Amino acid sequence: xxxxxxxxxxxxxxxxxxxxxxxxxxxxxxxxxxxxxxxxxxxxxxxxxxxxxxxxxxxxxxxxxxxxxxxxxxxxxxxxxxxxxxxxxxxxxxxxxxxxxxxxxxxxxxxxxxxxxxxxxxxxxxxxxxxxxxxxxxxxxxxxxxxxxxxxxxxxxxxxxxxxxxxxxxxxxxxxxxxxxxxxxxxxxxxxxxxxxxxxxxxxxxxxxxxxxxxxxxxxxxxxxxxxxxxxxxx
Amino acid sequence: xxxxxxxxxxxxxxxxxxxxxxxxxxxxxxxxxxxxxxxxxxxxxxxxxxxxxxxxxxxxxxxxxxxxxxxxxxxxxxxxxxxxxxxxxxxxxxxxxxxxxxxxxxxxxxxxxxxxxxxxxxxxxxxxxxxxxxxxxxxxxxxxxxxxxxxxxxxxxxxxxxxxxxxxxxxxxxxxxxxxxxxxxxxxxxxxxxxxxxxxxxxxxxxxxxxxxxxxxxxxxxxxxxxxxxxxxxxxxxxxxxxxxxxxxxxxxxxxxxxxxxxxxxxxxxxxxxxxxxxxxxxxxxxxxxxxxxxxxxxxxxxxxxxxxxxxxxxxxxxxxxxxxxxxxxxxxxxxxxxxxxxxxxxxxxxxxxxxxxxxxxxxxxxxxxxxxxxxxxxxxxxxxxxxxxxxxxxxxxxxxxxxxxxxxxxxxxxxxxxxxxxxxxxxxxxxxxxxxxxxxxxxxxxxxxxxxxxxxxxxxxxxxxxxxxxxxxxxxxxxxxxxxxxxxxxxxx
Numbered sequence: 001x002x003x004x005x006x007x008x009x010x011x012x013x014x015x016x017x018x019x020x021x022x023x024x025x026x027x028x029x030x031x032x033x034x035x036x037x038x039x040x041x042x043x044x045x046x047x048x049x050x051x052x053x054x055x056x057x058x059x060x061x062x063x064x065x066x067x068x069x070x071x072x073x074x075x076x077x078x079x080x081x082x083x084x085x086x087x088x089x090x091x092x093x094x095x096x097x098x099x100x101x102x103x104x105x106x107x108x109x110x111x112x113x114x115x116x117x118x119x120x121x122x123x124x125x126x127x128x129x130x131x132x133x134x135x136x137x138x139x140x141x142x143x144x145x146x147x148x149x150x151x152x153x154x155x156x157x158x159x160x161x162x163x164x165x166x167x168x169x170x171x172x173x174x175x176x177x178x179x180x181x182x183x184x185x186x187x188x189x190x191x192x193x194x195x196x197x198x199x200x201x202x203x204x205x206x207x208x209x210x211x212x213x214x215x216x217x218x219x220x221x222x223x224x225x226x227x228x229x230x231x232x233x234x235x
Numbered sequence: 236x237x238x239x240x241x242x243x244x245x246x247x248x249x250x251x252x253x254x255x256x257x258x259x260x261x262x263x264x265x266x267x268x269x270x271x272x273x274x275x276x277x278x279x280x281x282x283x284x285x286x287x288x289x290x291x292x293x294x295x296x297x298x299x300x301x302x303x304x305x306x307x308x309x310x311x312x313x314x315x316x317x318x319x320x321x322x323x324x325x326x327x328x329x330x331x332x333x334x335x336x337x338x339x340x341x342x343x344x345x346x347x348x349x350x351x352x353x354x355x356x357x358x359x360x361x362x363x364x365x366x367x368x369x370x371x372x373x374x375x376x377x378x379x380x381x382x383x384x385x386x387x388x389x390x391x392x393x394x395x396x397x398x399x400x401x402x403x404x405x406x407x408x409x410x411x412x413x414x415x416x417x418x419x420x421x422x423x424x425x426x427x428x429x430x431x432x433x434x435x436x437x438x439x440x441x442x443x444x445x446x447x448x449x450x451x452x453x454x455x456x457x458x459x460x461x462x463x464x465x466x467x468x469x470x471x472x473x474x475x476x477x478x479x480x481x482x483x484x485x486x487x488x489x490x491x492x493x494x495x496x497x498x499x500x501x502x503x504x505x506x507x508x509x510x511x512x513x514x515x516x517x518x519x520x521x522x523x524x525x526x527x528x529x530x531x532x533x534x535x536x537x538x539x540x541x542x543x544x545x546x547x548x549x550x551x552x553x554x555x556x557x558x559x560x561x562x563x564x565x566x567x568x569x570x571x572x573x574x575x576x577x578x579x580x581x582x583x584x585x586x587x588x589x590x591x592x593x594x595x596x597x598x599x600x601x602x603x604x605x606x607x608x609x610x611x612x613x614x615x616x617x618x619x620x621x622x623x624x625x626x627x628x629x630x631x632x633x634x635x636x637x638x639x640x641x642x643x644x645x646x647x648x649x650x651x652x653x654x655x656x657x658x659x660x661x662x663x664x665x666x667x668x669x670x671x672x673x674x675x676x677x678x679x680x681x682x683x684x685x686x687x688x689x690x691x692x693x694x695x696x697x698x699x700x701x702x703x704x705x706x707x708x709x710x711x712x713x714x715x716x717x718x719x720x721x722x723x724x725x726x727x728x729x
Contacts (some may be wrong), residue, residue: 127464150514
């Protein structure tokens with residue numbers, strides 16, 4: 001589905017944000033890699049979906065009422081078989097924090113290769129227009145607020161300088177015996193989000209339809225970056 | 236590329252042509268001057284006459300025929316020649332009708348009066364003011380500001396002395412701070428190509444004035460005090476296109492919480508504060524400073540020194556008297572990202588061969604007690620500096636003199652000789668190192684007087700002078716950041 005259609009559909013459904021599947025479809029439109037996935041309405045549709053995907057998989061609830069899926073028990077990782085997936089879906093549907101919510105369905109995704117969690121965000125400043133943000137995931141962004149902002153559109157040099165100014169930048173080079181991760185892949189993703197023809201320039205300018213964006217996490221390995229979760233707030 | 240270049244040149248000429256009458260007005264109208272008792276506009280008339288303004292002055296008054304010896308006119312449309320600049324300080328509610336009555340006879344109106352958009356009940360009046368300026372065919376500056384200081388135009392809003400036209404162009408959103416910048420700046424040796432206070436920026440924006448300063452050949456460095464950038468997007472795009480072709484120093488007042496208030500996302504909650512201004516400075520090479528002193532210190536530095544982007548300031552040599560002061564400065568400079576690291580063996584050997592008296596440290600910082608510095612009436616400095624420049628090759632040299640320590644021990648000319656020696660060495664190695672002087676004193680009146688004279692002489696020779704090492708450090712760090720930006724963008728193809 002095209003970007004404008006995804007947004008129009010969410011609006012038609014009176015949503016204030018894109019659901020995860022629509023958000024990832026939007027990222028795909030701009031060339032940001034997302035895990036291969038399928039959506040199902042219920043456990044009965046799992047077999048067909050499973051045939052197209054490569055385990056291990058992750059199953060996630062899709063509900064406009066649930067913002068923090070993990071906290072609500074709406075995420076099951078390491079799912080290896082269709083039977084496990086059906087069990088997970090049935091368990092979620094019956095769980096106390098989900099059973100009264102509106103459920104759009106379930107997202108079944110291939111699991112991204114392990115790597116460093118990165119956060120990329122977008123925000124519309126009333127005076128300066130779209131801003132793009134990057135930070136390292138987990139405590140770096142949540143506790144230390146170790147993030148860097150730029151005004152869109154950014155150049156590749158801007159993107160590289162954003163990464164260099166993070167206090168945790170050494171982690172990317174492979175601190176404490178870890179493997180280094182691909183800075184080029186992060187810079188590519190930043191350009192697709194915050195560059196000249198990026199997502200934020202298209203959707204966050206004066207009359208743009210998106211007010212805020214979180215890609216959290218972007219999982220970055222030695223060679224690639226995959227957006228594992230994404231949230232777009234509509235204006 | 237060629238088309239783009241033409242567009243840029245055209246815009247540049249447009250801004251120059253549009254704003255030149257503001258900075259060099261041939262005709263000035265004044266609204267609010269009284270024939271009976273002196274008001275602020277009467278003082279304005281006196282000030283610009285004293286400041287050397289040589290064009291026409293037209294007081295505008297509904298009934299008086301003469302004010303301060305000048306023929307008065309009833310409206311802005313009645314003056315013999317069209318008005319380049321109108322200075323307006325009367326009750327706000329009367330102004331819209333006055334502007335509208337100008338009927339294309341006025342180029343710029345600066346409204347000093349307040350009670351407009353800066354207060355809730357004045358917002359409508361400000362809208363009227365803008366509409367009437369448009370209807371009257373002029374550009375509006377302010378309201379709620381103090382005026383313009385333009386030595387080349389002979390116009391000033393402040394009581395000030397020197398009339399020399401300099402190279403520092405400033406835009407200030409605050410009038411009071413504008414006065415501080417002019418007065419303190421002049422006292423420290425800053426020479427202005429212009430300073431304009433813009434208040435509420437109801438029509439002419441800071442961005443337009445920055446564009447003018449970029450286009451203006453007289454202006455070499457640009458300063459801006461800003462609280463809100465209503466046209467932030469345009470400012471960003473303009474500054475980005477300029478790529479710091481002239482250094483821009485920004486003093487930002489008022490932290491915004493806008494990002495935080497509306498945040499529905501994680502990113503939103505992390506925005507807030509001044510992150511957008513930090514982003515702006517990183518992407519456009521503008522230098523952000525935190526205090527009025529740093530603002531003036533940094534403007535003075537860029538006025539005096541020519542940036543060397545091909546070798547950004549990094550390695551600094553400290554040379555002077557005061558062991559503790561140079562140790563403290565070494566630590567402080569390191570915090571600012573500048574290196575005061577010891578010389579290599581060759582340089583140290585060459586300095587050692589001078590056989591300077593005991594108590595002299597020659598590794599960098601080069602710490603010379605007064606006894607050493609006054610050798611040969613201060614000419615010893617030339618030998619030391621020659622070795623430092625020739626062999627140590629620093630990016631910047633900070634010469635610091637604790638003036639108190641010379642009192643009663645040296646001939647008065649020692650200080651002169653020291654600085655003269657430094658300047659001779661500077662000349663021998665052109666473009667090699669930025670030279671900065673720190674004159675430390677203890678506030679004792681005769682010493683302060685000497686320092687003032689000294690400062691004036693040094694600044695006239697293109698040497699920026701600071702009161703303390705930390706001030707010099709901040710200014711050099713700003714220079715470093717400007718040079719690095721220009722270098723990184725000149726080699727960037729992304």
